[in-house]
Amino acid sequence: MWFPVAGSEQVKAGEVYAAQVGDQELVLFRNGGGDICVLEDRCPHRRVPLSLGKVIDGQLRCAYHGWTFDGKDGHCVAIPNLDDAEHIPASLCATAFRTAEFAGFIYVAVAGEGAGDEEFPCYPPAGFHYEKIDSGCAVVSVSSQEYLAAMLDGPHILLAIRGINISDFYIGDVTREGGCLSVDRTAIWTLKAKPHEKLWGLSTLALRTQVCPDQSVVRLQLLDAGEEILLAAVIAVVPGKRGTSQLHWRCYYSPNYLRSAPRGVRLRAARGAPFDVFAAVNGQRLADLMAGPSVELTVSGSTEADSAPAERIVLSDVSEVETSPTTEENL
Amino acid sequence: MQRQLILEPAVDRPQRKAHAQDAWLPMEIELRDTWFPLAHSNHVGETPVRRAMHRQTAYLWRDRGQAMATEFLPGQRSKAFSPFTAGTGYYPCCEYFGYLWVWYGNPEHADEALIPDIPFLPRDGVGIPNYMRTSVRFDGNALLSVENLLDLTHADFLHGEVIGGEGEAESDEISFDHTSETLTRVRHVVGKPVSPVMRWLGGVRAKYQEFRSTLHVHLRSNVCISYPRFRPGFDIPNIQTFVPSGPYRSRVDQIFSLGDAPTPFRQLMPRMAYVVGPQDNAVVRPQNPRYRAAPLRPDQHSRFDAPGVRYRYLMKKLWQRQQTGDYRYLPDAKDASDVRSLLGMDG
Ligand code: FES
Ligand SMILES: [Fe+2]
Numbered sequence: 001m002w003f004p005v006a007g008s009e010q011v012k013a014g015e016v017y018a019a020q021v022g023d024q025e026l027v028l029f030r031n032g033g034g035d036i037c038v039l040e041d042r043c044p045h046r047r048v049p050l051s052l053g054k055v056i057d058g059q060l061r062c063a064y065h066g067w068t069f070d071g072k073d074g075h076c077v078a079i080p081n082l083d084d085a086e087h088i089p090a091s092l093c094a095t096a097f098r099t100a101e102f103a104g105f106i107y108v109a110v111a112g113e114g115a116g117d118e119e120f121p122c123y124p125p126a127g128f129h130y131e132k133i134d135s136g137c138a139v140v141s142v143s144s145q146e147y148l149a150a151m152l153d154g155p156h157i158l159l160a161i162r163g164i165n166i167s168d169f170y171i172g173d174v175t176r177e178g179g180c181l182s183v184d185r186t187a188i189w190t191l192k193a194k195p196h197e198k199l200w201g202l203s204t205l206a207l208r209t210q211v212c213p214d215q216s217v218v219r220l221q222l223l224d225a226g227e228e229i230l231l232a233a234v235i236a237v238v239p240g241k242r243g244t245s246q247l248h249w250r251c252y253y254s255p256n257y258l259r260s261a262p263r264g265v266r267l268r269a270a271r272g273a274p275f276d277v278f279a280a281v282n283g284q285r286l287a288d289l290m291a292g293p294s295v296e297l298t299v300s301g302s303t304e305a306d307s308a309p310a311e312r313i314v315l316s317d318v319s320e321v322e323t324s325p326t327t328e329e330n331l
Numbered sequence: 332m333q334r335q336l337i338l339e340p341a342v343d344r345p346q347r348k349a350h351a352q353d354a355w356l357p358m359e360i361e362l363r364d365t366w367f368p369l370a371h372s373n374h375v376g377e378t379p380v381r382r383a384m385h386r387q388t389a390y391l392w393r394d395r396g397q398a399m400a401t402e403f404l405p406g407q408r409s410k411a412f413s414p415f416t417a418g419t420g421y422y423p424c425c426e427y428f429g430y431l432w433v434w435y436g437n438p439e440h441a442d443e444a445l446i447p448d449i450p451f452l453p454r455d456g457v458g459i460p461n462y463m464r465t466s467v468r469f470d471g472n473a474l475l476s477v478e479n480l481l482d483l484t485h486a487d488f489l490h491g492e493v494i495g496g497e498g499e500a501e502s503d504e505i506s507f508d509h510t511s512e513t514l515t516r517v518r519h520v521v522g523k524p525v526s527p528v529m530r531w532l533g534g535v536r537a538k539y540q541e542f543r544s545t546l547h548v549h550l551r552s553n554v555c556i557s558y559p560r561f562r563p564g565f566d567i568p569n570i571q572t573f574v575p576s577g578p579y580r581s582r583v584d585q586i587f588s589l590g591d592a593p594t595p596f597r598q599l600m601p602r603m604a605y606v607v608g609p610q611d612n613a614v615v616r617p618q619n620p621r622y623r624a625a626p627l628r629p630d631q632h633s634r635f636d637a638p639g640v641r642y643r644y645l646m647k648k649l650w651q652r653q654q655t656g657d658y659r660y661l662p663d664a665k666d667a668s669d670v671r672s673l674l675g676m677d678g
Contacts, residue, residue, distance in 0.1 A: 003336060003338075005611065021336050021338065022335045022336050023335065026338070038341075040620060043632060044630070044631040045631055045632070045633070046478075046614075046618060047618050047621040047622065047630065048614045048617060048618055049617050051616070052614070054615070063488060063489070063613075063614060064485050064489065064614045065484045065485045065635075066484070066485075066487065066490065067633075072342065073341060073342045074339060074342070078632050079619065079635075080484060080487060080488075080652065081484055081503070081635065082633070091347075091631070092631050092633070093344075093631075095340060096340065096341035096342060097338045097339065097340060097341055098338075098341045098342070099337045101599045101631060108338050108339075109338065109339040110337065110338060111337040111338060111339040111340075112334050112337070112339070115339070128575075222559060239336075256633070
């Protein structure tokens with residue numbers, strides 16, 4: 001399984017980028033060919049973070065004693081002050097991780113789960129014609145699981161789309177597809193910040209939220225009445241240390257994005273970047289968020305979703321309830 | 332609960348087995364029966380200052396000029412006191428070489444003859460100018476800082492602009508020697524390009540110089556006596572105390588002895604500790620949690636690490652002996668008593 005760790009923009013040529021997946025600290029950089037390299041962020045010599053070092057000719061040089069590492073296999077290729085004739089044993093090496101880059105995201109492979117080429121989870125929807133891309137990143141003090149759950153129950157506390165008010169009026173139930181859960185909710189073109197629960201489903205827009213817990217990815221689509229995609233976004237929710245999550249997102253806009261917006265909204269919404277993922281989550285709003293479609297995340301483990309049906313409460317004694325003596329007697 | 336993911340390595344490599352003898356957990360090493368130079372003498376006055384030796388708190392203060400090191404604040408003797416003061420609340424302490432030395436261990440073993448000889452400082456501490464004293468913090472275990480000081484290959488990367496690491500020397504040799512209580516490392520460089528600092532502030536106009544740097548480490552107390560000699564040029568002897576303020580921090584009260592050096596080098600050199608210290612701290616600080624977390628994961632070494640590897644070995648040996656209740660100084664400890672010749676001062 002490929003697991004996203006960063007956005008491509010974060011790792012600039014000649015620079016290092018420190019990332020983490022859970023407790024695993026990583027350093028990302030590009031080698032001479034521009035290929036992404038991922039090493040454990042720990043020098044095997046005296047454990048100093050390699051992310052304090054420098055990229056020299058596409059190789060990573062540790063800040064402490066200058067041991068230099070190849071990014072693809074982690075081998076130590078240079079130790080300062082060694083004589084030219086001296087050979088560096090192959091046992092001197094940092095841990096390199098299998099990595100790939102696809103459609104603006106950098107991935108690492110999860111051990112034992114066979115990462116194939118078809119499995120990159122972050123991409124714009126197939127056939128979606130977009131004209132513009134935005135991207136960003138942030139770290140929030142919410143665990144990745146809670147963040148994914150909140151995305152299903154109340155994305156309005158986690159992100160904003162300018163000119164759009166996201167309601168919590170769901171259109172139908174949660175659907176499942178290959179371990180991912182998806183739910184649609186109504187959304188309205190408006191500049192007024194009405195409480196989202198007061199918004200009613202007379203609107204013509206829908207926000208589709210798809211959560212893939214295995215790869216910790218959220219995909220969003222804003223659909224118009226004809227179910228044409230106006231905007232699509234992908235958010236990689238990377239679990240970090242101390243229960244934090246690193247968010248790396250990309251948003252793709254249709255050329256028709258603002259076509260259906262009322263004139264006043266269109267003028268305002270056209271200014272600046274319309275899509276934003278909040279860099280801080282309001283704890284009170286998160287605590288107040290009522291459980292909704294996210295219960296489906298816990299009802300059955302997403303990996304077993306296809307084999308085992310979701311657990312349902314069975315009202316086995318319905319007939320007995322109906323035939324038992326009722327209210328009249330008690331009155 | 333945050334989920335944990337195991338990532339797939341890019342290359343299949345047999346995992347090296349962790350051997351107990353590779354284990355290095357400096358945070359658990361706490362050697363006793365030694366004198367710690369706990370403060371510059373001139374930092375101790377009527378108002379108590381709080382310091383620590385490992386986990387022991389000591390308050391340093393003066394009573395009518397007499398230095399005291401106590402487990403209590405003056406006038407607040409309430410609790411029961413530790414075996415480090417034999418229950419009295421008063422640590423053995425004395426003043427030499429411009430420091431207040433406090434005994435860490437069994438007070439019955441406190442012997443002033445065990446205070447390290449610092450041949451370039453006045454024994455009574457009189458006449459050490461203030462500008463030759465500095466105090467620096469290190470945000471890691473004290474032993475990691477001693478390893479940093481023993482190691483010389485980092486200087487070019489971390490301190491390049493101060494020390495002027497650029498340029499090849501004619502020869503560069505490292506040797507070391509040890510007893511059960513000390514480790515002495517010598518670096519001898521011939522044809523070293525003169526650093527800009529020494530040229531412009533120190534008045535050394537030659538292009539190249541010979542450089543001999545000796546570091547004499549007292550294993551129990553982390554007291555490091557450093558004797559760099561430059562020819563042509565002058566000596567910059569200095570003392571670096573790495574007093575463990577608990578397992579995760581250490582405090583260094585340095586004294587330089589720059590009587591040989593010309594003005595303004597003499598006045599400015601000690602200030603350089605405030606540039607070099609934080610540079611070292613930038614690497615020691617993140618090392619700390621990583622040694623705490625994975626003591627069994629072996630470090631990799633190059634041939635330049637021989638003194639450092641020996642240091643770990645000697646420290647573990649002392650620590651093992653102390654674990655069995657053996658705090659004695661072995662007869663070989665005396666071999667290091669002729670410090671002048673060890674430091675290369677005569678010659
Ligand atoms: S810690 Fe990286 S080279 Fe020494
Ligand atoms: Fe240093």
